[in-house]
Amino acid sequence: xxxxxxxxxxxxxxxxxxxxxxxxxxxxxxxxxxxxxxxxxxxxxxxxxxxxxxxxxxxxxxxxxxxxxxxxxxxxxxxxxxxxxxxxxxxxxxxxxxxxxxxxxxxxxxxxxxxxxxxxxxxxxxxxxxxxxxxxxxxxxxxxxxxxxxxxxxxxxxxxxxxxxxxxxxxxxxxxxxxxxxxxxxxxxxxxxxxxxxxxxxxxxxxxxxxxxxxxxxxxxxxxxxxxxxxxxxxxxxxxxxxxxxxxxxxxxxxxxxxxxxxxxxxxxxxxxxxxxxxxxxxxxxxxxxxxxxxxxxxxxxxxxxxxxxxxxxxxxxxxxxxx
Amino acid sequence: xxxxxxxxxxxxxxxxxxxxxxxxxxxxxxxxxxxxxxxxxxxxxxxxxxxxxxxxxxxxxxxxxxxxxxxxxxxxxxxxxxxxxxxxxxxxxxxxxxxxxxxxxxxxxxxxxxxxxxxxxxxxxxxxxxxxxxxxxxxxxxxxxxxxxxxxxxxxxxxxxxxxxxxxxxxxxxxxxxxxxxxxxxxxxxxxxxxxxxxxxxxxxxxxxxxxxxxxxxxxxxxxxxxxxxxxxxxxxxxxxxxxxxxxxxxxxxxxxxxxxxxxxxxxxxxxxxxxxxxxxxxxxxxxxxxxxxxxxxxxxxxxxxxxxxxxxxxxxxxxxxxx
Numbered sequence: 001x002x003x004x005x006x007x008x009x010x011x012x013x014x015x016x017x018x019x020x021x022x023x024x025x026x027x028x029x030x031x032x033x034x035x036x037x038x039x040x041x042x043x044x045x046x047x048x049x050x051x052x053x054x055x056x057x058x059x060x061x062x063x064x065x066x067x068x069x070x071x072x073x074x075x076x077x078x079x080x081x082x083x084x085x086x087x088x089x090x091x092x093x094x095x096x097x098x099x100x101x102x103x104x105x106x107x108x109x110x111x112x113x114x115x116x117x118x119x120x121x122x123x124x125x126x127x128x129x130x131x132x133x134x135x136x137x138x139x140x141x142x143x144x145x146x147x148x149x150x151x152x153x154x155x156x157x158x159x160x161x162x163x164x165x166x167x168x169x170x171x172x173x174x175x176x177x178x179x180x181x182x183x184x185x186x187x188x189x190x191x192x193x194x195x196x197x198x199x200x201x202x203x204x205x206x207x208x209x210x211x212x213x214x215x216x217x218x219x220x221x222x223x224x225x226x227x228x229x230x231x232x233x234x235x236x237x238x239x240x241x242x243x244x245x246x247x248x249x250x251x252x253x254x255x256x257x258x259x260x261x262x263x264x265x266x267x268x269x270x271x272x273x274x275x276x277x278x279x280x281x282x283x284x285x286x287x288x289x290x291x292x293x294x295x296x297x298x299x300x301x302x303x304x305x306x307x308x309x310x311x312x313x314x315x316x317x318x319x320x321x322x323x324x
Numbered sequence: 325x326x327x328x329x330x331x332x333x334x335x336x337x338x339x340x341x342x343x344x345x346x347x348x349x350x351x352x353x354x355x356x357x358x359x360x361x362x363x364x365x366x367x368x369x370x371x372x373x374x375x376x377x378x379x380x381x382x383x384x385x386x387x388x389x390x391x392x393x394x395x396x397x398x399x400x401x402x403x404x405x406x407x408x409x410x411x412x413x414x415x416x417x418x419x420x421x422x423x424x425x426x427x428x429x430x431x432x433x434x435x436x437x438x439x440x441x442x443x444x445x446x447x448x449x450x451x452x453x454x455x456x457x458x459x460x461x462x463x464x465x466x467x468x469x470x471x472x473x474x475x476x477x478x479x480x481x482x483x484x485x486x487x488x489x490x491x492x493x494x495x496x497x498x499x500x501x502x503x504x505x506x507x508x509x510x511x512x513x514x515x516x517x518x519x520x521x522x523x524x525x526x527x528x529x530x531x532x533x534x535x536x537x538x539x540x541x542x543x544x545x546x547x548x549x550x551x552x553x554x555x556x557x558x559x560x561x562x563x564x565x566x567x568x569x570x571x572x573x574x575x576x577x578x579x580x581x582x583x584x585x586x587x588x589x590x591x592x593x594x595x596x597x598x599x600x601x602x603x604x605x606x607x608x609x610x611x612x613x614x615x616x617x618x619x620x621x622x623x624x625x626x627x628x629x630x631x632x633x634x635x636x637x638x639x640x641x642x643x644x645x646x647x648x
Contacts, residue, residue, distance in 0.1 A: 100463050104487070108439040111432035117442065117606070122591050122598065124607040135609060137617075139424050162486020163428070267446050274446065282441070283448040285459060293461075 003309050004066070006044040008055035009073070012295050015302045022309050029055070038063065046305055050074055058084040069308055073097075073294075073301050075150075075287070078205035078232060079263070082323045091318040092304055095204075096150030097297040098287035102230050102256075103154035105286030106200050107162075109228040109254035114138050114198075118252075118280045131249055132277050136197070136224060144168045144196035146189075146212075147231060148177035152202035155230075156180055159198075168192055172208065186212070193220040198227075205232035206322040215240040218251070226252050230286055233258040233265065242271035245278055254280035327633050328390070330368040332379040333397070336619050339626045346633050353379070362387065370629055374398055382408040393632055397421075397618075397625050399474075399611070402529035402556060403587070406647045415642040416628055419528075420474030421621040422611035426554050426580075427478035429610030430524050431486075433552040433578035438462050438522075442576075442604045455573055456601050460521075460548060468492045468520035470513070470536075471555060472501035476526040479554075480504055483522075492516055496532065510536070517544040522551075529556035530646040539564040542575070550576050554610055557582040557589065566595035569602055578604040 004025045011019075011028060019026050027040035041060060046069045051057045058081035061067070070091045072080070077093045085091065112118050116133030127133050143165040145152045152169065156179035159165035167180045170192065174185030184192055186208065193199070199221070203209045213236040221227065229236055238259045245253055258265045258281075267283050268274050274281055288294060307314040328349045335343075335352060343350050351364035365384060370393045375381045382405035385391070394409070395416045404415065436442050440457030451457050467489040469476045476493065480503035483489035491504045494516065498509030508516055510532065517523070523545070527533045537560040545551065553560055562583045569577055582589045582605075591607050592598050598605055612618060631638040 101459070101461065104435070104462050105439055105459070107486075108435035108441055111428070112436045112441045115429055115432040115606070117432055117436045117604065120604065120606050122605060122607050124591075124609055124612075127607055127609050128612070135425070135429070137425065138428050158486045162431075162482045267448075280441065280444065281446060282439070282444050283446050283451055285448055285451050288448075288452070 003045050004040075004043045005046045005048060005305065006040050008047070008049040008051070009298075011048075011302065012298060015299055018302060018306065022306060024309065042066070045069065046071065046308065048073070048301055048305060051080055057081055061085060069305070069314075071301050071305050071314075073297055076204050076232060077318050078323065079260075080323070082320055087320075091320070092314050093316045093318050094297055094301045094304070095316045097300045098293065099150035099154040101293050102151045102202075102286045103158055105256055105282070106151075106155050106202070106228050106230045107158050109230075109256070109280060109282075110198055110200070110226055111138065113226045113228070113252040113254055113280060118254075119277060132252075136226065138163045138165070138198070140164050140166070141197035142166045142168065142195055144170065144192060144199045145180070145202060146170045146199070146235075147202035147204070148180065148183060149202065149204070151230060152200070153177055153179055155200045155202060165198070168196065190217060190220055193217055194222050196222060196225060199225060201227070201229040201231045201235055203231040203235050205234050207324070208322065209235050211235070211237050213237065213241075215244060218244040219248075221248075221251055224250050227254070229253075229255040229257055231257060233269075234260055238269055238271055238273070242273050242276070245273070245276050249278050252278045252280070254282075256282045256284055256286040258284065327369050328364075328367045329370045329372060329629065330364050332371070332373040332375070333622075335372075335626065336622060339623055342626060342630065346630060348633065366390070369393065370395065370632065372397065372625060372629065375404055381405055385409060393629070393638075395625050395629050395638070397621055400528050400556060401642050402647065403584075404647070406644055409644075411644075415644070416638050417640045417642050418621055418625045418628070419640045421624045422617065423474035423478040425617050426475045426526075426610045427482055429580055429606070430475075430479050430526070430552050430554045431482050433554075433580070433604060433606075434522055434524070434550055435462065437550045437552070437576040437578055437604060442578075443601060456576075460550065462487045462489070462522070464488050464490070465521035466490045466492065466519055468494065468516060468523045469504070469526060470494045470523070470559075471526035471528070472504065472507060473526065473528070475554060476524070477501055477503055479524045479526060489522070492519065514541060514544055517541055518546050520546060520549060523549060525551070525553040525555045525559055527555040527559050529558050531648075532646065533559045535559070535561050537561065537565075539568060542568040543572075545572075545575055548574050551578070553577075553579040553581055555581060557593075558584055562593055562595055562597070566597050566600075569597070569600050573602050576602045576604070578606075580606045580608055580610040582608065
């Protein structure tokens with residue numbers, strides 16, 4: 001049986017050749033007429049997509065009667081219309097594809113905030129004497145990473161190897177992961193937060209992590225803590241964040257991810273967060289920075305689909321119960 | 325023979341006790357009257373000083389007839405009035421005392437510039453499409469470090485262990501140093517500059533390094549290079565830097581050190597460098613950030629003096645020929 005694969009974006013030539021080697025029928029939607037697209041969707045067994053703005057999955061799912069597998073190019077799948085996807089369809093994410101650039105961005109925000117580079121002034125006394133800019137040491141700091149997946153582990157690795165940090169992890173099970181000195185289950189978050197000099201949030205957004213960081217958690221932070229979020233905006237409660245950051249100028253907070261309203265990540269956000277001097281924001285660019293990063297991510301997604309074609313077990317299977 | 329030590333600053337209690345253990349006569353100038361100060365200086369065998377604004381060495385050297393050793397708290401000694409210091413007096417620097425905080429600051433500037441955090445905008449297309457902010461990968465980049473002393477080695481270590489950089493060093497002899505993949509003598513600087521994605525300047529200022537980086541060297545930089553200076557401002561020619569940075573907006577340049585005029589580091593500098601969008605400056609705060617860093621540096625200087633008292637060989641002996 002020949003496998004029919006539909007991609008919602010054009011694939012790199014390397015990916016096409018790799019798939020041809022497995023004798024698949026490959027359709028890339030942007031290269032097709034509307035009629036050809038409908039035909040391709042009706043035959044699709046595997047869908048490769050961002051399933052974001054480029055392709056309305058909920059609106060098209062009814063056309064894909066033979067669909068068995070959805071493989072996303074994105075690492076997160078929180079934007080998928082889970083309730084519209086029939087339960088016999090397997091969903092695979094691209095977790096880990098952006099670990100290196102996103103972890104680099106997390107560390108860039110950590111160091112920018114730690115050394116006051118988000119608002120440098122040229123007067124040394126003012127720089128050193130101001131709570132907003134006074135340089136903080138990173139070497140041997142205690143680093144708390146929420147999420148021990150690909151991105152979280154890479155953040156922990158850079159901390160451990162580059163700056164000799166003591167690494168505490170938080171994940172659902174509390175199971176130890178590489179580069180961590182200790183890992184605790186999410187239920188113990190409030191106990192470990194006050195120990196951290198640096199907190200990095202690298203959690204996927206699902207029903208367990210939505211709004212996990214609220215006023216109580218933020219107030220539990222150590223004096224002078226640095227916090228960065230490269231997971232998903234909605235892991236943090238926006239109103240609570242604004243309120244606590246406004247009061248506690250000792251906390252420095254950086255984010256590359258924002259809050260979703262009506263299905264879209266809104267930048268700037270609804271609170272005046274970006275006006276706060278202890279806040280640093282970038283417009284969700286950590287993972288999508290360069291052409292070669294996107295190509296790498298697409299190749300990883302294609303390689304996972306090849307596992308499926310060969311009858312192997314693909315990685316990053318999504319458990320829908322985490323989202324519904 | 326009891327050794328008489330004069331410090332131009334008050335010492336931490338730990339340092340006093342350590343020195344008392346060796347039965348020295350210790351005088352701390354800020355605790356003395358003017359007459360007592362003159363008496364102390366006349367007996368001093370060892371002088372502990374920044375020998376910066378706090379103490380006019382050239383004006384007081386004539387009073388210190390018994391002086392044998394000058395030990396600075398600073399890592400650099402380029403500010404000392406070498407021609408006024410009798411040649412029988414040994415000078416020791418505090419090289420290495422600031423390696424960790426200064427290397428951290430160097431990496432903070434590198435990552436801030438690499439990820440466009442020195443001028444973040446909230447529009448993703450603008451952020452990614454602009455040469456001034458588009459994120460650059462650090463992982464596996466080629467890192468060129470000028471100077472393989474304490475600071476240079478720590479910059480190289482963070483690069484290698486944290487970000488898997490390929491490390492090229494430049495020093496006077498070209499002798500290999502820890503954490504470097506290759507090291508070349510200063511004479512080959514122009515050949516290696518075009519290979520570097522990131523350049524970190526961690527050189528002391530002496531007659532060999534003064535003005536080492538001029539227009540020719542800056543123009544030899546690879547397209548998109550990131551350069552940071554945590555050594556001394558005058559290693560780079562200010563006018564040349566301004567001219568090249570203004571023309572080549574692909575280069576991003578950060579500095580914590582500035583140009584000396586009439587014996588003082590002037591901030592802001594005489595050119596309009598700080599108005600350029602591809603320039604990031606901090607007011608020489610990398611090493612002197614926190615109270616505990618200064619205390620650590622003072623303790624290291626005191627420990628070096630104890631080597632002298634015990635008849636051992638102190639470290640960081642300054643070769644005056646490098647400066648005169």
